[in-house]
Amino acid sequence: METFKYILLIFLLSGASSCRDSELEDDVSSDYDSSDINFGDINIETPDWTESTHGKDASLDYEVVFPDNEVLRIDITIDEENWALMQNDLDENLGSSGGPGGGGADIDFTPVWVPGQIEFDDREWYKVGIRYKGNSTLQNAYRSGTDKYPFKLDFDEFEEVYPAIENQRFYGFKQLNLGSNYDDNSFMREKVAADIFRSFGVPAAHTAFCAVYLDRGNGSEYIGLYTLVEEVDDTLPETQFADGDGNLYKPDGTGASFAFGTYNDTDMDLKTNEDESDYSDVEGLYNVLHSEVRTSNTEQWKSDLEGILNIDQYLKYLAANNVIQNWDTYGNMTHNYFLYNEGGKLIWIPWDNNESMQEGKMGGALSLSMSEVTSSWPIIRYTMDVEEYESQYKAYLSEFVNGAFEPTKIQALYSAYESLITSYASQESSSFSSGVSSLKSHVEQRYEAVINYLE
Structure with missing residues (x-):
């Protein structure tokens, strides 16, 4: 024994x-x-x-x-x-x-x-x-x-x-x-945000x-x-994903910003294929972001970036994330996302959405224009500095609020979930009903914000 x-x-x-x-x-x-x-x-x-x-x-x-x-x-x-x-x-x-x-x-x-x-x-x-x-x-x-x-x-x-x-x-x-469901009187944010991302084609x-x-x-x-x-x-x-054998990372810490001079393997937290310990893909993304051709040869830089990052999928994620106002992630915080390598290109996966669908803390969620974002968050700043990418981002904003996040559809979803969970949520919070009402108002406000921004 x-x-x-x-x-x-x-x-x-x-x-x-x-x-x-x-x-x-x-x-x-x-x-x-x-x-x-x-x-x-x-x-x-x-x-x-x-x-x-x-x-x-x-x-x-x-x-x-x-x-x-x-x-x-x-x-x-x-x-x-x-x-x-x-x-x-x-x-x-x-x-x-x-x-x-x-x-x-x-x-x-x-x-x-x-x-x-x-x-x-x-x-x-x-x-x-x-x-x-x-x-x-x-x-x-x-x-x-x-x-x-x-x-x-x-x-x-x-x-x-x-x-x-x-x-x-x-x-x-x-x-x-x-x-x-910390700090969420509606008890819905974590579930609804993840479901909406998937319905919009974001893993x-x-x-x-x-x-x-x-x-x-x-x-x-x-x-x-x-x-x-x-x-x-x-x-x-x-x-x-069609190929489930790629590298999966959960970036966290200073290096997760991808800002100049911050990259290190230890902040990338490789979740799969640990035996190989091959970080060349995320390091490659960092190198492309800070390559001198970004300012000297934009077309070459775009080609290099699109060779390592699924840029169309990223712009789709970025549009959805900014519309729902998800502040506790990249752009404000160096955590709460994954990167997955499918076919040699990194794909963005959102994570931990319990504080989304509100203005937020730590200065609040990013604006739709993201004009306040600096080179401290280069994946956002440098992509939005490219007119073609900004135009595609705007197209996804419109697609999102008229589809996956269309107000009447989402409000109906909130009402259905309210009926489903009220007997449980009301035991914990006297503010449950007002929490749901705030979500219903929020989706209308975000629709108007997108329309005004695009106009």
Whole structure:
């Protein structure tokens, strides 16, 4: 038994790399003592297991996991000892003497994983890896004392500890996210924004409304209406691209701005093909952006740029993002986007849209003209300095507000979702109705703003 404990400890502290799919980044924390985790009996039984619901080779069931016309229910059970470990981990890293605390600095640690049970549709998923996620969302949840934390789920995180759950999946999905709808009285922004992006031809994660109940040793309690969000590096490349084997990056940090002198591989966070560690595509984008031919030979620069960045898709994303007013991303913040290499060209994938569809913070969302954007954000500034690209961007603005974001259509969607989630959302916020009303007004205002800008 002592030998097993030693092997287990070494395994966990080394990051559990042997139990991960090669295409997924291992983010097991090394900031905690794994011997504190309560694993219980490792010889578990899995009576609810079926290949279609739990097996690795199961087809991805988007209709079950990400429906648009129902609120899912997920029950999470974490034993009292492991719940206390999760809270102690936050105290050590976010408390007044152990981390950002009230200062709002970026989180620089990976929260502890613990095993727990997930119940859904009268089935159990066993010893699922559960941890907190997020940055400002997590910090604000911690400071407010709420139990409504954002969670990440990994269904075979602890497969080396519990052999019975080897390659456990949730209807084909290995990882999922539970977004807490932080600072969103409408509880819709995360879901609607991602769905609108996809309907406009911009790759984005699938989402669903989800009522979450938590038992941490004192019985099951409703903790809130969440948004279940697809993990981009788990399933999106294989389902939304013809070639699912390309490099996938989640840029974050100074280098994610692509400003002159900022590029470094460490800010690119390669999520796939880690063994090759080939960053030549994102470095190539940086080099093209700052090439001297940008000002001396515009046609050559355009050709070089279009050889490394899917510029048409980027302009489509940019138009949609500016219309819905998504401030917490590139142009204001150096995070919340992915880049995927399909056929040698990088494609933009938006991420974390819970603060979209409003004027926003940190100076607010970008204007439609983006005239205030400087060379500190060269992907925007340098593309908008090209008349051809600016014209295409404007064409996409018009297409977006007359199609995917047409006011009467979106207002009808808001009304349908209001009816769907009101019994859950009203338990958490007395401002739910006004939050939905503000979204309905917002889409009208944005339509008028685009028409006035284009005129």
